[in-house]
Every structure is written in C-alpha cells, then in structure tokens.
Amino acid sequence: MDQKQMTDLIQQMTLEEKIAQLLQLTANLHEGTDDQSQITGPMEEMGITEEMVRASGSVLGLSGASSVIALQQEYMKKSRLGIPLLFMADVVHGFKTIFPIPLAIGCSWDLRLAEKSAEIAARESSVSGIHVTFAPMVDLVRDPRWGRVMETTGEDPYLNSLFARAFVRGYQGSNLQEDKERLAACVKHFAAYGAAEGGRDYNTVDMSERQLREYYLPAYKAALDEGCEMIMASFNTVDGIPASGNEKLMRGILRDEWGFDGVLISDWASIREMIAHGAAEDDCDAAYRAIRAGVDIEMMTPCYVQHLPQLIKSGRVSEAWIDEAVLRILQLKNKLGLFENPLRGADPEAESEVLFSAEHRQAAYDLAVKSSILLKNNDVLPLKPESNVALIGPFAGQEDILGWWSCVGVKEDAVQLGAALQERLNHKLTIAEGCGIDTMTPQQLAQAMDTARSADVIVLALGESAAMSGEGGSRTDIKLPKAQLELVKELKKLGKPMAAVLFNGRPLDLHGVLGEADAVLEAWFPGSEGGAAIADLLVGKANPSGRLTMSFPQTVGQVPVYYNGFNTGRPMDPSKTGERYVSKYIDSPNEPLLPFGFGLSYSTFEYGQLSISSHEMSAEKPLEVSISVTNTSARAGIETVQLYIRDVCGEVVRPLRELKGFEQIELEPGESKTVKFTITEELLRYHHSDLSFTSDPGSFHIFVGPNSRDTLQASFTLI
Ligand code: GLC
Numbered sequence: 001m002d003q004k005q006m007t008d009l010i011q012q013m014t015l016e017e018k019i020a021q022l023l024q025l026t027a028n029l030h031e032g033t034d035d036q037s038q039i040t041g042p043m044e045e046m047g048i049t050e051e052m053v054r055a056s057g058s059v060l061g062l063s064g065a066s067s068v069i070a071l072q073q074e075y076m077k078k079s080r081l082g083i084p085l086l087f088m089a090d091v092v093h094g095f096k097t098i099f100p101i102p103l104a105i106g107c108s109w110d111l112r113l114a115e116k117s118a119e120i121a122a123r124e125s126s127v128s129g130i131h132v133t134f135a136p137m138v139d140l141v142r143d144p145r146w147g148r149v150m151e152t153t154g155e156d157p158y159l160n161s162l163f164a165r166a167f168v169r170g171y172q173g174s175n176l177q178e179d180k181e182r183l184a185a186c187v188k189h190f191a192a193y194g195a196a197e198g199g200r201d202y203n204t205v206d207m208s209e210r211q212l213r214e215y216y217l218p219a220y221k222a223a224l225d226e227g228c229e230m231i232m233a234s235f236n237t238v239d240g241i242p243a244s245g246n247e248k249l250m251r252g253i254l255r256d257e258w259g260f261d262g263v264l265i266s267d268w269a270s271i272r273e274m275i276a277h278g279a280a281e282d283d284c285d286a287a288y289r290a291i292r293a294g295v296d297i298e299m300m301t302p303c304y305v306q307h308l309p310q311l312i313k314s315g316r317v318s319e320a321w322i323d324e325a326v327l328r329i330l331q332l333k334n335k336l337g338l339f340e341n342p343l344r345g346a347d348p349e350a351e352s353e354v355l356f357s358a359e360h361r362q363a364a365y366d367l368a369v370k371s372s373i374l375l376k377n378n379d380v381l382p383l384k385p386e387s388n389v390a391l392i393g394p395f396a397g398q399e400d401i402l403g404w405w406s407c408v409g410v411k412e413d414a415v416q417l418g419a420a421l422q423e424r425l426n427h428k429l430t431i432a433e434g435c436g437i438d439t440m441t442p443q444q445l446a447q448a449m450d451t452a453r454s455a456d457v458i459v460l461a462l463g464e465s466a467a468m469s470g471e472g473g474s475r476t477d478i479k480l481p482k483a484q485l486e487l488v489k490e491l492k493k494l495g496k497p498m499a500a501v502l503f504n505g506r507p508l509d510l511h512g513v514l515g516e517a518d519a520v521l522e523a524w525f526p527g528s529e530g531g532a533a534i535a536d537l538l539v540g541k542a543n544p545s546g547r548l549t550m551s552f553p554q555t556v557g558q559v560p561v562y563y564n565g566f567n568t569g570r571p572m573d574p575s576k577t578g579e580r581y582v583s584k585y586i587d588s589p590n591e592p593l594l595p596f597g598f599g600l601s602y603s604t605f606e607y608g609q610l611s612i613s614s615h616e617m618s619a620e621k622p623l624e625v626s627i628s629v630t631n632t633s634a635r636a637g638i639e640t641v642q643l644y645i646r647d648v649c650g651e652v653v654r655p656l657r658e659l660k661g662f663e664q665i666e667l668e669p670g671e672s673k674t675v676k677f678t679i680t681e682e683l684l685r686y687h688h689s690d691l692s693f694t695s696d697p698g699s700f701h702i703f704v705g706p707n708s709r710d711t712l713q714a715s716f717t718l719i
Contacts, residue, residue, distance in 0.1 A: 001339045006330045010323055012081060018326045019308050020055035024088065024265065024299045027062030029053045030071055047283075047302050054078065056305075057329060058086035058132075058297060063095070063408060065346040068129025072342050084342035086333055088265075091133035091183070091407050092151060093117070095124035097360035097528050098402045098409035101505060102137065102163075104371035104524035106153025106549040107599070109640045109664055111166040113367045118170025120360045122183040127354045128408075129346035131336050132184040134232060136167035138219035139189055141550060142560040145199025147473025150404055150505035150525070152194060154549030155562045155596060157215050158659050161222035168226040176229070177337045180345035184336060187223035189234030189267060191249060192216040196236055199559065201474045205236040210652070212238070214687045221258060229332055230263045233295055235270050242277045244270040245289030255294055263328045265297040266290065272301040283307055291317055296325035356413065361529050368526040368533030370638075373546035374600040375510075380497045380519040382540025382602060383457060389425055390455035391418055392434040392448045392491065393462045393484065395503045399437070403505055403525025404470025414528050417461050417501065420535035430455060434491075437465045438481035445490060452491050459538060460488060460500040460517060466525060469505025478509045478556050485512035492516045501534055507552040510593060522546070540602065545638035545664075547599040547707065551592035558588055563596035563708040564655040597659070597707035603637025605667065606630045610704050610712040618719050619681035619695075626676045627704050627712065631667035640664045641675045644703040644711065650696055651688045657708050677704075684718060 001009075010018065029043060030053055043049075054075075062068055068087055075085050093099045099117040100108075108114070118136075125133060137151040138160050153163040164187065173182035192212055196203040207216075220231065231254065233243040243249055244266045254260050271290040274280035280289055287303035288311055298304045311317035338344060354360075374381070383389060395401065396418045400411040418431050434440070434448035452458050462484045467473060479485065480502075489512070491498065500517035502508070505525060514520055521544065523534050536542040553561045572584040574591075584590055606629070613624035629639055643661035647654040661677045679702070684695040697718050705711030 001334050006327060006334065009081060009083070009330065010326055013326070015309055015312065015319070015322070017055065017081070018322050019305055020052070021057035021083070021326050021329050022297055022304045022322070023052060023056035023302065024058040024060050024297050025053055025056050026060045026300065027071070030059055030062070046300070047306060052302055052305050057083070058088055060299060061089050062087055063089055063125065063128040063130050065127065065129050065348040065351045068346045069343055069348070076342055082339070083330070084333060084338040086132060086329070086338070087130050088132040088134060088186070089125065089130050089407070090135070090405055091121050091125045091130065092135045092137065092405040094364065094409060094527065095121050095128065095407050096355040096409060097124060097364050098406045098414070099364050099527045100368050100371040100530070101150045101403040101525045102153055103150050103505070103550065104526065105367060106159065106163055107373055107524070107546040108367060108370035109547055109662060110370050111162055113363070113370060114163055115166040115170035116363055117367055118167045119173070120363055122171045123181045124355050124360065125183055126181050126345035127347050127350050130183060131338070131344060132186055132230060133171055134186045134188060135171065136164050136185065136223060137188050138164040138223060139192065139194035140216050140219065141194040142562045143199035144478050144507040144550065144553065145474050145476060145556060145559060146194065146196060147201060147469045147475070147505065148194070148471055149507070149550060150469045155551065156549060156564065156659050157218040159549060160219035164219045164223040165226040168223050168228045172227060172229065176335050184229040184332060185223070186230035186232050186265065187220055187228045188232035190220050190231050190254065191234060191238055191243060193234035193236050199474050201472050202235045205238055206240070209239070210687045210689065210691060213691065217253070224258060224260050228262070229335065230265060231260065233264060233266050233270055235267050235273065237277060242270065242274045242279050244295055245274050245279060245286070245293050247293045250293040250295065261328065263296045263332050264294055266295050266299045268299050269301045271295065271298050271303050284311065287311065288316060291321050291325070296328050364527050365529035365533050368530050369537060369542045371524060371526065371546050372534065372537055372544055373522040373548060374544035375520040375522050375594060376514060376517065377519040377600055380457065380499045381521065381538060383538055387428065387456040388454065389421070389429050389457055389459055390451045391421055391429060391431045391459045391461060392452060393460045393487065394433060394435060394437050395461035395463050395501065396431050397433050399503065400466040401503055401525055401530045402527060403466050404473065409528060415531040417531040417534050420531035421459070421538065424535050424539050434487045435483045438483045440483040440486060445487065448487065449490065449494070452494050452496065455496065458491055458496055458498040460491070460498060461503070462488070462500055462513065463503030464505060466505070473505070476556065478506060479511060480508060480513055488513055488516050499538065501538070507550050509553060509555050511555065514593070543602045543635060543637050544599065545601060545640070547597050547640050548594055549596065551596050552594035554588050554593045558585070558592070561592045564658050566653045567656055595707055595709040597642050598709070599707070601637045601639070603631050603633040603635045603667070605637070605639045605706065606632045607705060607712055610702070610714050612702065612714050612716060615716050616719055617679065617681070617716055622681070623679040623716055624676060625679060625702060625704065626674050628672050628674045629665065629667065630672040631669055634669050636666065636668045638664055638666050639706065642705060642707065643677045644708060645679065645684070646701040646703070647684060647686070647696070648699045648701065650686065654686065657703055659708070681718065
C-alpha cells in the first residue's frame with residue numbers, strides 16, 4: 001500500500017476505529033473475547049470492554065503460529081476496512097533458543113554474534129507469528145541494585161550504541177517488507193530508565209539535560225539511526241515529567257530534533273500511571289498529556305479509548321494528532337507487508353523445525369562461551385584432566401539458567417552445568433547441591449562436605465535465582481545469598497582448590513567468594529546452552545574471553561561506581577592513603593573491585609610499545625594509534641584491545657577515561673598482531689554547557705590496554 005492509499009484509508013475510518021488502533025492488549029484478553037467469563041477481573045478493573053478488545057489494533061505477548069493465525073483470521077473477518085492486527089512480544093535475548101542475557105552478550109564485545117543472536121531470535125519469533133519485538137533495551141546503567149541491568153549491555157554509551165545497532169540489524173535485516181524472517185525492533189526504554197534513584201525500579205530519574213544527552217540518549221539515537229522502527233516510552237519521570245507525557249522529550253527531542261517518525265508505544269500502563277506519579281488528574285488528563293506528547297499506542301490501559309473522543313469533541317485534542325498516530329501505525333503494518341499478507345511469516349509446519357534447532361543452539365553456545373568472564377584464576381582452571389571434581393552449589397542442580405525475559409524458552413530444556421560436566425568428566429565428577437538459593441539444611445551441608453572431601457578440586461555453582469534480577473528485581477544487598485556464602489566458608493575449611501562459577505543478573509558484591517575461591521568464572525545467565533559452554537570453559541575446551549561492561553563495586557555502599565567518572569577537585573592519590581581531605585572513603589578504596597573492560601584468559605598477552613602517528617591532530621588530520629600484542633602463552637586466545645581517551649580540560653569536566661574503540665584479536669601461541677586505531681575529531685566531541693556538541697582544542701591522553709585500568713598511555717594535542 002502506498003502513502004496515498006493509507007491516507008485514503010484513514011479518511012474512511014470512523015473516529016472510534018482510529019482510536020482503537022491506538023490500543024494494545026494482551027493476548028488472553030483477545031482470546032477470551034467470545035467467552036463472557038473472560039470479561040472479568042483485570043479487564044473490568046482496567047475499564048476494558050469487550051468491544052475495545054475486539055477492535056484494538058495490536059496484541060501484546062501472543063505467539064504460536066496457529067494461535068496467531070486463528071486470532072488474525074478471526075479479527076480480519078470483522079475488520080470493516082481490512083486493517084490487520086500487529087503482534088508484538090518481548091523477545092529480548094532469544095525466543096525459544098535463549099541466548100545469554102544482554103548484559104552477558106555485552107561482555108562478549110562481539111557485535112557479530114550479538115547481531116546473529118537477534119537474527120536467530122527474529123527467525124524463531126516470526127515463524128511463530130510475531131511481528132515486533134520490544135528490544136533492544138539500551139538503557140545505560142551504573143547501579144547494580146537495579147534488577148534490569150541484566151537487560152542492557154552496560155555502563156558505556158559508545159559500546160551500548162554499537163550493540164544497539166547490531167541488535168537492530170539482526171532483528172530487522174535490510175527489508176522488512178520482503179524478509180518474513182525478521183521483526184520490527186522497538187528500542188526501549190526512552191529515556192534513561194536505568195538511572196532510577198537508588199537502583200529501585202520505576203523510581204525517579206533526575207539529571208541535567210547535558211548528562212542525559214551525553215550519556216543516556218546516545219544508544220537510543222544509535223538504534224533509531226540504524227533504522228529501528230519503534231520506540232517505547234519509559235515508566236520514569238525525566239526532569240519531573242513522566243516520559244509518557246513528556247512533550248520536551250518526545251515531541252521536542254524524539255520527533256522534532258531527531259526526526260523520528262516511527263511508532264512510539266507506552267510501557268505497560270505507563271499512561272494511566274501518570275496519575276500515580278502525580279502528573280495527571282485522571283485517565284482523561286493522562287490521555288491528553290500522552291497524545292499531546294505524541295505517544296501513538298497505549299499499552300494495556302484504556303485512557304485513549306475512553307477519553308479521546310470527548311477530548312476531540314471539546315477541542316482540547318486535535319483529530320490531527322490521532323490521524324498522525326494512526327498513520328504511523330498503518331505505516332508500520334504496511335512495512336511489515338501485513339495488508340498484503342496478514343499472516344506474514346506465521347507457519348505452523350516450519351515452526352517445529354525452526355525453533356530450538358541445532359544451528360540456533362550452536363549459536364547460543366558460542367555466545368555463552370564468549371560472554372563468560374574469568375574474574376580470577378590462581379592456576380586452578382582449566383581443571384586438570386586427572387582431577388576428581390566435586391561440583392557443589394544450587395546451580396549444580398536444576399536452577400533456571402535462562403534468566404529474566406526468556407520469552408518462550410523452557411528452563412528444563414537448558415543444558416545444566418551438572419549434566420554437561422558429567423558428560424565430560426564421567427566418573428571423575430561427583431555432584432552435591434550443598435544448599436538452595438538461600439536455604440541450607442544440615443544434611444545438605446554434610447553431604448556437600450563429604451562429596452568435597454573425596455575430591456581433588458571443588459567447583460562451586462553459585463548465584464542469584466532468575467527472579468532476583470529482571471523487572472521489579474531490585475536489591476539493596478548485592479552479595480550472594482547468605483546460605484551460599486556459608487557453604488563457601490565451610491568448604492574453604494577443607495583447604496582444597498576451589499573454582500566458583502557465578503550465575504547472576506547483575507554485578508555482585510563478591511565478598512565471601514572472590515577471596516575464598518582460587519578461581520571465579522562469571523557465567524551470568526548463559527541461556528539454553530549455558531551448561532555446555534561453562535563446562536567447556538572449565539575443562540579448557542574453550543578459553544574465556546569475556547570483558548566486563550559494567551563495573552563490579554567493592555560493596556553496594558560504593559554504588560554508583562563506573563569507569564568514566566570525573567577526577568574531582570581533590571582526587572585521591574592511591575599512594576597517599578593517609579590523606580584525609582581528598583575525595584575518598586575512610587572504609588573502602590575508591591576503585592571498583594573489578595573495572596570496566598576487565599577479564600582474564602587462559603592465555604597471557606603482552607602489549608608492546610604504544611605508538612602514535614603524531615603528537616598533534618586536527619579535524620583534517622586524524623591520529624593513528626598502533627600497538628602490537630603478543631600471545632606469550634601456549635594457548636590460542638582472544639584479546640579485546642581497548643582504546644580510551646581523556647580530554648584533560650574541557651568547557652565542562654570530562655571523564656578520566658572514555659572508551660572510543662576496541663578490537664578483538666585471536667592470537668595463536670607466540671603470535672603477535674599490530675592493532676591500529678584512528679582517532680578522529682568527531683570522537684572527541686561532547687555536550688557543552690550550552691548543549692552544543694563539539695570538540696575543543698587542547699591536550700588529550702590516550703590509554704590502550706586489556707581493560708579500563710591497566711593501560712599504556714600517550715598524549716596528543718587537538719589543534
Ligand atoms: C514491561 C516492561 C517492558 C515490556 C512491556 C511489555 O513492564 O517494562 O520492557 O516490553 O512491559 O511486556
């Protein structure tokens with residue numbers, strides 16, 4: 001359908017039909033429409049009536065080719081103008097084949113595999129009838145108390161922007177109209193949802209516009225620049241106004257400044273929640289503020305359907321606002337080819353072959369290997385082939401290793417660490433649970449101690465339950481649960497080598513495990529093939545290469561702690577710990593326990609001299625940086641060489657380090673490679689106090705190394 005046909009179609013629509021396109025409801029409400037008993041409970045409380053359900057323009061959370069086909073066909077029979085339903089769902093790190101959580105994917109620093117994971121997720125979802133995914137989530141995070149850090153790629157705007165683009169490419173491909181195996185992507189949550197005060201979900205977000213633009217907005221913009229079709233408003237306030245009613249954010253920045261003309265959807269009930277925020281009098285006022293801000297689809301509440309007709313009649317709302325929203329929604333349906341083929345890629349026959357295929361599981365395995373991070377290793381890993389191993393901890397059993405937002409993934413389908421290690425170690429492995437996630441019985445402990453006594457080495461399988469992170473999963477204490485720390489303490493008394501594997505959805509306070517274990521492998525929630533990937537890393541069939549994209553704090557008392565902070569006027573000199581009147585704690589170091597970019601390998605790498613093409617650069621003359629890296633071990637391995645810069649003096653204070661480039665290289669034993677970076681003037685731009693985005697002449701430092709802390713340094717001047 002072309003633009004004119006769409007605008008003609010809108011002319012034919014009644015006001016009620018237009019407004020119905022702006023409502024999105026969950027599938028169960030649709031599926032129950034013929035059974036009056038369904039019109040109870042949440043629907044009545046929410047004020048949702050049966051005809052609203054019947055007419056609404058898109059469906060949330062339904063998948064399964066047959067179900068989607070049935071609902072779409074039923075809907076099309078009654079659709080006076082033949083406008084098909086849009087099916088949207090949270091496909092965040094996989095559909096049936098579940099990949100590691102996005103925070104883990106970020107730690108792979110592998111944009112190609114990230115894109116591939118999104119492409120596979122799209123292939124599985126589209127054959128199951130989904131058209132749009134509510135992903136990528138690109139909220140920048142600096143507070144591990146927040147449960148949804150698991151859903152993002154971390155604390156750096158540059159890296160998050162690259163991953164945002166990779167995910168959008170993977171989900172959408174290059175031609176949504178033709179390629180039925182892709183999905184429209186919906187970047188979220190706009191904006192700055194990850195900056196909730198106290199790391200408490202849905203809490204207030206308040207920062208300067210400059211901070212917002214410098215750190216929090218770039219990744220959303222990158223997703224949209226990559227062609228992302230949709231964007232979702234966040235629950236939180238931005239400078240005192242909930243995003244769902246924030247004109248300056250939505251009409252000002254998103255629409256006018258960035259020129260985004262795609263669909264903007266609210267988050268779940270976030271329009272009505274403006275009342276609770278204290279930013280709307282009632283549903284009618286909430287509807288007014290949201291449509292004025294340009295929110296096109298209302299998710300799960302009927303403020304639009306109930307009040308827009310009156311608001312238009314009273315002249316407070318122009319029907320033009322409705323028409324522009326409806327046009328964006330019809331354009332999206334058109335881009336997906338739904339007018340020609342309302343069933344799009346839904347295919348019950350193909351579904352069973354495509355979902356959870358060996359090829360897809362292999363990709364999930366590869367990404368799980370690359371997302372895991374070796375945090376410590378005093379020569380305990382990889383496990384010696386002759387060792388008798390005791391695997392002990394709650395994740396040796398059947399705990400969920402898929403993590404939050406695992407779509408239609410089935411945790412029982414996941415390859416567990418115990419089973420995978422059993423396969424690889426046979427009779428050399430004994431397993432004991434030792435404790436639950438946060439409970440331990442004397443019998444469990446006794447059995448664990450016995451099991452450990454007869455082994456040469458102990459592998460601990462510890463972590464958070466899947467529900468201890470994710471939406472609504474904020475924690476004030478980010479240590480491992482007490483029962484697990486107790487188990488570690490008791491096992492430590494045996495004086496045997498111990499390696500700990502961690503399954504968690506956030507950076508943890510590792511007191512009680514990092515010091516006690518001789519090796520620690522961060523597995524995050526590694527997905528459907530997680531156990532196999534971790535087992536291969538433990539036995540040395542694979543070599544860890546992940547690097548942290550979110551700092552691990554010493555303790556929660558240090559939060560927020562992140563690598564790209566400022567020097568302050570009284571920086572602490574770590575060599576002068578006695579100084580009092582400097583920016584420091586009297587009970588903790590300033591540095592995080594583990595810095596951004598950190599990760600070990602079974603290989604060892606040596607960095608040669610850092611060389612730069614000149615000590616001066618300009619917009620016309622970029623700077624070339626190069627360094628040789630050698631694998632000085634007997635194992636082939638992957639090193640992620642990172643480039644940071646520091647603008648020594650700006651019109652506003654500038655971070656001590658900012659990631660501006662990285663390159664992942666594979667090195668055979670003894671092999672050297674020279675890594676080159678080009679520093680352009682564009683890379684040195686930042687938001688000034690007047691919000692202009694420019695660079696300043698002056699001195700800069702360059703840092704190159706394996707993480708944000710252990711780096712080689714050089715300097716140059718931008719003229
Ligand atoms: C949830 C989440 C959002 C998700 C939406 C639909 O509350 O905040 O990320 O896409 O509702 O499930």
